[in-house]
Amino acid sequence: MSLCSDRSDIIEEEKVLEDLTSNVKQIQDNVLEEILTLNANTEYLRRFLHGSSDKELFKKNVPMSTYEDVRPFIQRVANGEPFDVISGKPITRFLLSSGTSGGKRKMFPCNNKYLENLNSSTIIARSHIDGLEHGKGMEFNFCTPENTISSGLPASAATTSFFKSDYFKNRPSYWHWSYTSPDEVILCSDNKQSLYCHLLCGIVQRDEVVKVGAAFVSILVRAIIFLEKFWKEICTNIRSGSLSMWIADISCRDSVSKILGAANPELADLIENECNQKSWEGIIPRLWPKTKFIESIATGQMAQHIPTLEFYSNKLPLISSSYVSSETMFGINMNPLCKLEDISYTFMPNLSYFEFLLVDGGKKIEIVDLVDVKLGCYYEPLVTNHSGLHRYKMSDILKVTGFYNSAPQFRFVRRDNLALSVHLEITTDEELLNAVGRAKMILESSNLMLMDFTSYADISIVRGHYVLYWEPKAKYNNDVAEIDNKVLVDCCYVVEESLNNFYREFRGKDGSIGALEIRVVQQGTFDALMEFFITQGASSTQYKTPICIKSSEALAMLEKKVRARFFTDKSLLLE
Template identity: 30%
Template sequence: MNILEWVINQFYAIGSDFFYKKFVKDTIKAGDINRGVLQEILQGNSKTVYGLLYEFEGIRTSVDYKRIVPLTSYPDYENYIEEIAAGLENVLTSDEVNYFGLSSGTTGKQKRIPTTAKTRKIINMSMMFLQHGSLSSALPAARTGGKGLLLMNMLQSGNTPVGIPSGSGTSGGMQSMKKMLHYFWTSPLEVLAIKDQQVANYLHLLFALKERNLAYITSPFPSSIVQLFGVLEKQWVEIIEDITKGTISSRLTLDVEVREQLEKQLKPEPIRAKDLERELSKGMKAIAQRVWPKISNISCVAGGSFGIYMDRLRYYIGDLPVFSAVYGATEALIGMATNVNDVSYVVTPRSAYFEFIPLKKSDNMNPKTFDLDELNVGEMYEVVITNYSGFYRYRMGDVVKVVDYSHQSPVIEFMYRKGQLLNLAAEKTSEQAVRYALGETTKASGVILEDYTVTLKIEDVVGHYLFYIEINELVISATKALEMKSTLEQCLGDANPRYRAGVNAKRINEVDIHFVQTGTFQILKQELLKRGASLNQVKIPRMIQDPSLIMLLEKNIIT
């Protein structure tokens, strides 16, 4: 670490302490602070089209706000967003919309989430400072700083007709921070702009393995880290050769200019290569600690549907602490982790105004909502946000469970997203999208879908979805089975472009189908009833990970 990097790390540590202490102080009066955020948002946007419609200027309390302004979902904003994308100002927010974060759709149409400089600042300060302050408090070994390996990208999808860029929420954040990236992370900017994830992972490893004192690995999701180590497991001999010679393998498909820029940053390191070869030749178990002796933690979201990756991840990282960092979405930051090896989050009172709908009432026409200091420990709620970017009383669809309180701020665990089914690589394919894809597939094939479920197959570096499908035909020819598989892949991409993007970037392998015998799902229901499911409410789970249930399905495969 040179002098400049040392100074930056010291400044980083001081800033992180400041933000974390402020966050803890905020939790003491979380309810009042959060309602203050609401007033700030309403007064700041009172002259917008939306603010004038609901007379924001006259709203003085959260009770009035809930009475006057309706609960909303994304379709309520589509016309407004079209106007913003066309260049109109002061529509949903008085601040300029300078980015659209792209979310997933269900029939090929992605959501565009407005982002302003203020919302970007909230996210960036939390990701850069608050996250590190919270981690340092929970794990003093992380306080020393140093460079880490960051598994994200800066890819953007395009621009609106008036030039507003769009892309994933994390890509937008990375773009705004790119001048600082090389002080904190090992991968050059060029690597963060590579579309092919397997090529990018090879290069992430090449530069990270050169860093003897790597401090941590961070990624939004554990699946990305598992894939990274999968590349190491399969290609370490080639990577070692590149480190020895200071080159980049000719087998990697790279633009000439990008290759030249990256190779300028490499030099032969035969001694480091020998050290790495000695450890890698012993196998991949707990390899992270053996190639990076000073690594202190892994940062990624470990809860919710991502829990399925943790056993595989543990194989590579051994007993390294895992920090689940932040719980957030394109729309807003929601919570901050305060402990390692824990999947709960303390709600951040200043990032948005939060309301919570009791899950048992969430299907009501106009359910009552509660502020963050009014929740019951042990109960589940649907999250509703009002953010600084123009979404008001917005139903995110996230379901959380309150497990504790930190002063006045609830400690929550993410349970699931309503309607969401597939999320192997953060593509967020909803159950509606899956039903659409299956419906189009069976219609094109002239068969009737009797029932289905899905499981994840992640034995390889890149996982894929395996559908178990029961149709009205007892025999399926190999040709027809291949045709249906191809159609299903196409229709899933049509239903959710982020799924197709994941396949194109090699973060997800193409879908597979197993056809099962007639009556298989009735047998599955009987098994669920034996386990205690109610006869009136037993449902086929649309996502299955239980090994015994998968074995039942496998025993009934016809092709």
């Protein structure tokens, strides 16, 4: 496709976005009418609507739902009962959630409408950054093996479902810039082989890379750490023009070998020289010098990985482009180059029917439509989609930050069900992330980076206390992470004094909460934690380190990796 044709497609898509965001109420009404007409006679909805597709009856009679409410209906279809138990259109597959945000992995029915929504092109970055049409994207996309359940339908992560669909296979050329990796690398079910090949293909085509991306910031950080371990082998492959024998996936091997090409000792020497430097600060622009930006989800619990990514990228622009879950796609970031703390997502009214439960002082008190949300207010979204979820509580807390035409824009604040508590206080994941973020600045003063962390509330003793597991890493890759006792004790204090007043009161004069503890774990501990959760059914392609650990087995594994323990040694001063 020519550049002129490519540009005309972009202009057309920008016009579509303008139309969508200018006619929110009408589009939302149409979406709900379409869903109710389709699903009113399903077993799930018939109990409330008696076959009617009336919008007001829907709002009056259909209750808010949680996963436990809909799980029995989903399970029946998964076991082979007709799809109209829950959906008016055939269920083509099931999507599996990551299983790390809230505990157990969930399974959701899916039809082609979901994949169509994911296929909706978002060309926002192209309109803000010049020259992208002349380069390629090095994207760390992965698939995991699909399970075939009792009904004979496949079940997999949403990303796997999309990459294995015809929507991805037959994607239009303007939908995305070219990838450095062939599709065979994305479709390889062995994530280690896939990651190695992503990096090798990206390095061989380093002068064409204008964008680096992955679903989550944590995946990008993990990719760089993987490169630290395997760059010598990659250089050997480039120097000899032959791929390592352990890359055994035939399709992957054949396609990557074509990209690798003939022996290239000059490139191998260049990569070796960069990777042999004492510090890997700025390694991304050093290895891929034409990179203009990084694209990855950076909100919520991913925010903890941003400082590490900024270290590796020399603070290249980081774009968090979309808000997507296994239940639905919500919206896109219309201002991709904004500050990270200002990231907001403009909800697209054609994707699902959205309602919002107003959150006031922790209480949920009123349900409003998408067009009726108020600036500055906090809401939990309720989703009614095309495949059987109705007024489904997402457990995400969002803040209205503005409007794009008539479409509201939301900032992700926190998950509703993730919190620490040992007494009467409640510490949200947002509060904990902010507190740890402040403590990171103390840690970095001693040339250490915090690679990952998690927490739990230890109530096994009389004065329960918060426990944080930290995995620090030296900024200089050849150095061992030397632990400075004073620095870690100071970090304990900074975390505590950054928490809310209820915590500080119970921790201070009240004395009901014991001193916060940081337990430093061995390098590689959080990779092992990820592997543990994957064996428990979590998705390797959607994995997010839990902010709060609930699994006793996971805690036992972490305990075996503890190198040192530190406690706050100061009293908290109450405001």
